[in-house]
Amino acid sequence: MNDVGGPGGHGLLAGTVSYGLKRAYRRVIRDLEEALRPHGFTPPLLAALSLVGANPGIAPAHLAEAMGHGRSRAAPLLDRLEERGLLERRTGADRRSLELHATPAGLDALGRLRPLLDAHEGRITGGLSAAETQALARLLDRLAPGQ
Amino acid sequence: MNDVGGPGGHGLLAGTVSYGLKRAYRRVIRDLEEALRPHGFTPPLLAALSLVGANPGIAPAHLAEAMGHGRSRAAPLLDRLEERGLLERRTGADRRSLELHATPAGLDALGRLRPLLDAHEGRITGGLSAAETQALARLLDRLAPGQ
DNA sequence: TATTGTTATACTCTATAACTATA
Protein backbone atom coordinates (compact mmCIF):
# COMPACT_ATOMS: atom_id res chain seq x y z
CA MET A 1 0.00 0.00 0.00
CA ASN A 2 1.88 2.96 -1.28
CA ASP A 3 0.88 6.45 -0.26
CA VAL A 4 1.08 7.74 -3.78
CA GLY A 5 -0.41 4.80 -5.63
CA GLY A 6 1.20 2.08 -7.64
CA PRO A 7 3.55 2.58 -10.59
CA GLY A 8 1.75 3.56 -13.75
CA GLY A 9 -1.22 4.93 -11.87
CA HIS A 10 -2.32 8.47 -11.21
CA GLY A 11 -1.34 8.50 -7.55
CA LEU A 12 -3.59 10.21 -5.06
CA LEU A 13 -6.16 10.99 -7.70
CA ALA A 14 -6.63 7.48 -9.06
CA GLY A 15 -10.17 6.22 -9.04
CA THR A 16 -11.79 9.30 -7.56
CA VAL A 17 -14.98 10.81 -8.89
CA SER A 18 -13.25 14.18 -8.84
CA TYR A 19 -10.49 13.12 -11.22
CA GLY A 20 -12.80 11.04 -13.39
CA LEU A 21 -14.98 14.09 -13.81
CA LYS A 22 -12.02 16.19 -14.83
CA ARG A 23 -10.87 13.78 -17.50
CA ALA A 24 -14.38 13.18 -18.85
CA TYR A 25 -15.03 16.92 -18.94
CA ARG A 26 -11.88 17.59 -20.91
CA ARG A 27 -12.91 15.06 -23.50
CA VAL A 28 -16.40 16.56 -23.73
CA ILE A 29 -15.34 20.17 -23.98
CA ARG A 30 -12.86 19.44 -26.75
CA ASP A 31 -15.36 17.46 -28.76
CA LEU A 32 -17.92 20.22 -28.38
CA GLU A 33 -15.45 22.97 -29.29
CA GLU A 34 -14.50 21.13 -32.47
CA ALA A 35 -18.12 20.52 -33.38
CA LEU A 36 -19.10 24.18 -32.83
CA ARG A 37 -16.03 25.88 -34.33
CA PRO A 38 -17.13 25.60 -37.99
CA HIS A 39 -20.35 27.34 -37.01
CA GLY A 40 -18.69 30.22 -35.21
CA PHE A 41 -19.77 29.15 -31.75
CA THR A 42 -17.94 28.29 -28.56
CA PRO A 43 -19.55 26.30 -25.73
CA PRO A 44 -20.18 29.41 -23.56
CA LEU A 45 -21.69 31.29 -26.53
CA LEU A 46 -24.02 28.41 -27.25
CA ALA A 47 -24.95 28.02 -23.58
CA ALA A 48 -25.80 31.72 -23.33
CA LEU A 49 -27.92 31.75 -26.49
CA SER A 50 -29.65 28.53 -25.50
CA LEU A 51 -30.51 29.91 -22.07
CA VAL A 52 -31.85 33.15 -23.52
CA GLY A 53 -33.88 31.20 -26.07
CA ALA A 54 -35.42 29.11 -23.31
CA ASN A 55 -35.95 32.08 -20.97
CA PRO A 56 -37.11 35.11 -22.97
CA GLY A 57 -36.64 38.35 -21.07
CA ILE A 58 -34.02 36.98 -18.69
CA ALA A 59 -31.65 39.62 -17.27
CA PRO A 60 -27.88 39.44 -17.77
CA ALA A 61 -27.23 38.93 -14.06
CA HIS A 62 -29.67 36.03 -13.96
CA LEU A 63 -28.15 34.55 -17.10
CA ALA A 64 -24.69 34.73 -15.57
CA GLU A 65 -25.94 33.06 -12.43
CA ALA A 66 -27.55 30.26 -14.45
CA MET A 67 -24.25 29.75 -16.25
CA GLY A 68 -22.43 29.61 -12.94
CA HIS A 69 -20.31 32.72 -13.03
CA GLY A 70 -20.25 36.38 -12.10
CA ARG A 71 -22.16 39.26 -13.68
CA SER A 72 -19.15 40.62 -15.54
CA ARG A 73 -18.79 37.47 -17.61
CA ALA A 74 -22.12 38.04 -19.38
CA ALA A 75 -21.34 41.33 -21.14
CA PRO A 76 -18.70 40.16 -23.66
CA LEU A 77 -20.75 37.07 -24.46
CA LEU A 78 -23.85 39.18 -25.09
CA ASP A 79 -21.81 41.62 -27.18
CA ARG A 80 -20.73 38.86 -29.52
CA LEU A 81 -24.22 37.41 -29.84
CA GLU A 82 -25.77 40.82 -30.41
CA GLU A 83 -23.18 41.79 -33.05
CA ARG A 84 -24.20 38.73 -35.00
CA GLY A 85 -27.87 39.57 -34.75
CA LEU A 86 -28.73 36.49 -32.70
CA LEU A 87 -29.87 38.31 -29.59
CA GLU A 88 -31.33 41.64 -28.48
CA ARG A 89 -30.91 43.68 -25.31
CA ARG A 90 -34.15 45.52 -24.52
CA THR A 91 -34.60 47.94 -21.66
CA GLY A 92 -37.31 46.92 -19.21
CA ALA A 93 -39.56 48.74 -16.79
CA ASP A 94 -36.70 49.08 -14.31
CA ARG A 95 -34.32 50.97 -16.56
CA ARG A 96 -31.29 49.60 -14.75
CA SER A 97 -31.94 46.09 -15.95
CA LEU A 98 -32.17 44.57 -19.41
CA GLU A 99 -34.43 41.97 -20.94
CA LEU A 100 -32.63 39.57 -23.24
CA HIS A 101 -34.39 38.04 -26.22
CA ALA A 102 -33.23 35.70 -28.96
CA THR A 103 -33.95 37.12 -32.42
CA PRO A 104 -35.56 34.95 -35.13
CA ALA A 105 -32.03 34.46 -36.47
CA GLY A 106 -30.94 33.36 -33.00
CA LEU A 107 -33.75 30.85 -32.69
CA ASP A 108 -32.95 29.64 -36.20
CA ALA A 109 -29.30 29.14 -35.24
CA LEU A 110 -30.36 27.10 -32.22
CA GLY A 111 -32.51 24.92 -34.46
CA ARG A 112 -29.65 24.35 -36.89
CA LEU A 113 -27.25 23.49 -34.08
CA ARG A 114 -29.54 20.94 -32.52
CA PRO A 115 -28.57 17.92 -34.68
CA LEU A 116 -24.95 18.86 -34.18
CA LEU A 117 -25.41 18.72 -30.42
CA ASP A 118 -27.27 15.44 -30.65
CA ALA A 119 -24.31 14.01 -32.58
CA HIS A 120 -21.93 15.38 -29.95
CA GLU A 121 -23.94 13.79 -27.16
CA GLY A 122 -23.94 10.56 -29.14
CA ARG A 123 -20.15 10.55 -29.42
CA ILE A 124 -19.80 11.16 -25.69
CA THR A 125 -22.22 8.46 -24.58
CA GLY A 126 -21.53 6.08 -27.49
CA GLY A 127 -19.91 3.50 -25.19
CA LEU A 128 -22.86 3.40 -22.83
CA SER A 129 -26.27 1.78 -23.07
CA ALA A 130 -29.36 3.98 -22.97
CA ALA A 131 -29.98 2.95 -19.35
CA GLU A 132 -26.39 3.75 -18.39
CA THR A 133 -26.57 7.10 -20.13
CA GLN A 134 -29.71 8.01 -18.24
CA ALA A 135 -28.23 6.81 -14.95
CA LEU A 136 -25.12 8.93 -15.57
CA ALA A 137 -27.15 12.03 -16.42
CA ARG A 138 -29.12 11.63 -13.19
CA LEU A 139 -26.04 11.07 -11.03
CA LEU A 140 -24.36 14.13 -12.55
CA ASP A 141 -27.44 16.21 -11.90
CA ARG A 142 -27.35 15.19 -8.24
CA LEU A 143 -23.71 16.28 -8.07
CA ALA A 144 -24.56 19.80 -9.29
CA PRO A 145 -28.22 20.24 -8.46
CA GLY A 146 -30.43 23.28 -8.67
CA GLN A 147 -29.15 26.10 -10.81
CA MET B 1 -42.36 20.51 -28.12
CA ASN B 2 -40.37 23.68 -28.22
CA ASP B 3 -37.14 23.79 -30.16
CA VAL B 4 -35.32 25.61 -27.41
CA GLY B 5 -36.82 23.92 -24.38
CA GLY B 6 -39.41 25.11 -21.94
CA PRO B 7 -39.27 28.34 -19.97
CA GLY B 8 -36.95 28.18 -17.00
CA GLY B 9 -34.91 25.38 -18.49
CA HIS B 10 -31.52 25.36 -20.10
CA GLY B 11 -32.75 24.97 -23.65
CA LEU B 12 -30.87 22.72 -26.02
CA LEU B 13 -28.50 21.62 -23.30
CA ALA B 14 -31.05 20.49 -20.74
CA GLY B 15 -30.68 16.95 -19.52
CA THR B 16 -27.62 16.06 -21.58
CA VAL B 17 -24.64 14.21 -20.18
CA SER B 18 -22.43 16.83 -21.79
CA TYR B 19 -23.97 19.73 -19.89
CA GLY B 20 -24.33 17.77 -16.66
CA LEU B 21 -20.64 17.01 -16.87
CA LYS B 22 -19.81 20.66 -17.35
CA ARG B 23 -21.79 21.79 -14.33
CA ALA B 24 -20.53 19.00 -12.10
CA TYR B 25 -16.96 19.69 -13.18
CA ARG B 26 -17.24 23.36 -12.33
CA ARG B 27 -18.43 22.51 -8.85
CA VAL B 28 -15.60 20.04 -8.39
CA ILE B 29 -12.82 22.26 -9.64
CA ARG B 30 -13.87 25.16 -7.44
CA ASP B 31 -14.11 23.02 -4.35
CA LEU B 32 -10.70 21.55 -5.07
CA GLU B 33 -9.11 24.96 -5.74
CA GLU B 34 -10.42 26.29 -2.45
CA ALA B 35 -9.22 23.22 -0.57
CA LEU B 36 -5.73 23.39 -2.08
CA ARG B 37 -5.19 27.17 -2.02
CA PRO B 38 -4.17 27.41 1.67
CA HIS B 39 -1.50 24.81 0.93
CA GLY B 40 -0.07 26.58 -2.10
CA PHE B 41 -1.31 24.07 -4.62
CA THR B 42 -3.55 24.27 -7.67
CA PRO B 43 -5.26 21.23 -9.19
CA PRO B 44 -2.74 20.92 -12.06
CA LEU B 45 0.21 21.26 -9.66
CA LEU B 46 -1.19 18.52 -7.48
CA ALA B 47 -1.96 16.29 -10.46
CA ALA B 48 1.61 16.68 -11.74
CA LEU B 49 3.22 15.95 -8.38
CA SER B 50 0.89 13.04 -7.77
CA LEU B 51 1.71 11.54 -11.17
CA VAL B 52 5.45 11.92 -10.64
CA GLY B 53 5.13 10.39 -7.18
CA ALA B 54 3.32 7.38 -8.62
CA ASN B 55 5.65 7.09 -11.62
CA PRO B 56 9.25 7.76 -10.55
CA GLY B 57 11.50 8.56 -13.49
CA ILE B 58 8.66 9.59 -15.80
CA ALA B 59 9.69 12.03 -18.55
CA PRO B 60 8.05 15.47 -18.93
CA ALA B 61 6.53 14.57 -22.29
CA HIS B 62 4.98 11.44 -20.84
CA LEU B 63 3.73 13.38 -17.83
CA ALA B 64 2.09 15.95 -20.10
CA GLU B 65 0.46 13.18 -22.11
CA ALA B 66 -0.89 11.56 -18.93
CA MET B 67 -2.34 14.90 -17.90
CA GLY B 68 -3.95 15.31 -21.29
CA HIS B 69 -2.05 18.24 -22.77
CA GLY B 70 0.93 19.17 -24.88
CA ARG B 71 4.62 19.01 -23.96
CA SER B 72 4.97 22.74 -23.38
CA ARG B 73 2.50 22.73 -20.52
CA ALA B 74 4.80 20.61 -18.33
CA ALA B 75 7.75 23.01 -18.03
CA PRO B 76 6.17 25.82 -15.96
CA LEU B 77 4.46 23.27 -13.71
CA LEU B 78 7.76 21.47 -13.12
CA ASP B 79 9.51 24.80 -12.52
CA ARG B 80 7.15 25.67 -9.72
CA LEU B 81 7.40 22.24 -8.11
CA GLU B 82 11.19 22.20 -8.38
CA GLU B 83 11.55 25.71 -6.92
CA ARG B 84 9.68 24.49 -3.87
CA GLY B 85 11.92 21.46 -3.51
CA LEU B 86 9.11 18.98 -4.12
CA LEU B 87 10.50 17.48 -7.31
CA GLU B 88 13.82 16.90 -9.10
CA ARG B 89 14.73 16.85 -12.77
CA ARG B 90 17.53 14.32 -13.34
CA THR B 91 19.24 13.74 -16.67
CA GLY B 92 18.94 10.19 -17.92
CA ALA B 93 21.04 7.98 -20.17
CA ASP B 94 19.63 9.73 -23.24
CA ARG B 95 20.74 13.24 -22.34
CA ARG B 96 17.89 14.80 -24.27
CA SER B 97 15.30 13.46 -21.88
CA LEU B 98 14.76 13.97 -18.16
CA GLU B 99 13.75 11.67 -15.35
CA LEU B 100 11.38 13.24 -12.87
CA HIS B 101 11.42 12.24 -9.22
CA ALA B 102 9.47 13.45 -6.20
CA THR B 103 11.80 14.49 -3.36
CA PRO B 104 11.16 13.33 0.22
CA ALA B 105 9.54 16.73 0.76
CA GLY B 106 7.36 16.10 -2.28
CA LEU B 107 6.26 12.70 -1.03
CA ASP B 108 5.64 14.24 2.36
CA ALA B 109 3.45 16.94 0.80
CA LEU B 110 1.43 14.29 -1.01
CA GLY B 111 0.93 12.46 2.27
CA ARG B 112 -0.22 15.62 4.00
CA LEU B 113 -2.63 16.46 1.18
CA ARG B 114 -4.25 13.05 1.19
CA PRO B 115 -6.81 13.68 3.96
CA LEU B 116 -7.63 16.97 2.32
CA LEU B 117 -8.40 15.21 -0.94
CA ASP B 118 -10.44 12.58 0.85
CA ALA B 119 -12.51 15.37 2.40
CA HIS B 120 -12.91 16.99 -1.02
CA GLU B 121 -14.09 13.72 -2.55
CA GLY B 122 -16.46 13.34 0.38
CA ARG B 123 -18.01 16.75 -0.24
CA ILE B 124 -18.47 15.96 -3.92
CA THR B 125 -20.06 12.56 -3.44
CA GLY B 126 -21.77 13.38 -0.15
CA GLY B 127 -25.22 13.13 -1.70
CA LEU B 128 -24.62 9.68 -3.15
CA SER B 129 -24.53 6.24 -1.59
CA ALA B 130 -21.32 4.22 -1.73
CA ALA B 131 -22.77 2.09 -4.52
CA GLU B 132 -23.82 5.16 -6.50
CA THR B 133 -20.41 6.74 -6.05
CA GLN B 134 -18.71 3.62 -7.35
CA ALA B 135 -21.14 3.38 -10.28
CA LEU B 136 -20.47 7.02 -11.15
CA ALA B 137 -16.70 6.57 -10.99
CA ARG B 138 -16.95 3.59 -13.35
CA LEU B 139 -19.23 5.35 -15.81
CA LEU B 140 -16.92 8.36 -15.86
CA ASP B 141 -13.94 6.14 -16.48
CA ARG B 142 -15.70 4.62 -19.47
CA LEU B 143 -16.32 8.09 -20.84
CA ALA B 144 -12.60 8.96 -20.75
CA PRO B 145 -10.83 5.63 -20.79
CA GLY B 146 -7.17 4.77 -21.14
CA GLN B 147 -4.93 7.81 -21.13
C1' DT C 1 -27.43 53.47 -0.05
C1' DA C 2 -28.25 49.48 -3.04
C1' DT C 3 -28.55 47.36 -7.54
C1' DT C 4 -27.66 46.60 -12.67
C1' DG C 5 -24.73 46.48 -16.32
C1' DT C 6 -20.30 47.41 -17.80
C1' DT C 7 -15.29 48.11 -18.00
C1' DA C 8 -10.62 47.30 -16.49
C1' DT C 9 -7.34 44.29 -14.76
C1' DA C 10 -4.93 40.23 -13.77
C1' DC C 11 -4.19 35.43 -13.56
C1' DT C 12 -4.59 30.73 -15.12
C1' DC C 13 -5.13 27.34 -18.60
C1' DT C 14 -4.33 25.98 -23.11
C1' DA C 15 -2.47 25.44 -27.94
C1' DT C 16 0.87 26.50 -31.49
C1' DA C 17 5.12 27.41 -33.23
C1' DA C 18 9.94 28.27 -32.88
C1' DC C 19 14.33 27.51 -30.62
C1' DT C 20 18.31 24.48 -28.31
C1' DA C 21 20.61 20.42 -27.46
C1' DT C 22 21.11 16.03 -28.19
C1' DA C 23 20.74 11.73 -30.97
Add this chain to the structure above:
DNA sequence: TATAGTTATAGAGTATAACAATA
Protein backbone atom coordinates in the same frame (compact mmCIF):
# COMPACT_ATOMS: atom_id res chain seq x y z
C1' DT D 1 16.63 14.28 -39.73
C1' DA D 2 14.24 13.39 -35.72
C1' DT D 3 13.32 13.87 -30.77
C1' DA D 4 13.05 16.11 -25.93
C1' DG D 5 12.66 20.04 -23.38
C1' DT D 6 11.96 24.75 -23.28
C1' DT D 7 10.53 29.43 -24.47
C1' DA D 8 7.52 32.80 -26.58
C1' DT D 9 3.21 34.10 -27.93
C1' DA D 10 -1.56 34.49 -28.17
C1' DG D 11 -6.26 33.50 -27.00
C1' DA D 12 -10.01 32.04 -24.02
C1' DG D 13 -12.05 31.60 -19.45
C1' DT D 14 -12.49 33.34 -14.94
C1' DA D 15 -12.58 36.44 -10.71
C1' DT D 16 -12.21 40.86 -8.48
C1' DA D 17 -12.71 45.53 -8.15
C1' DA D 18 -14.22 49.88 -9.70
C1' DC D 19 -17.36 52.77 -12.40
C1' DA D 20 -21.85 55.01 -14.31
C1' DA D 21 -26.75 54.98 -14.37
C1' DT D 22 -30.86 54.11 -12.00
C1' DA D 23 -33.72 53.06 -8.08
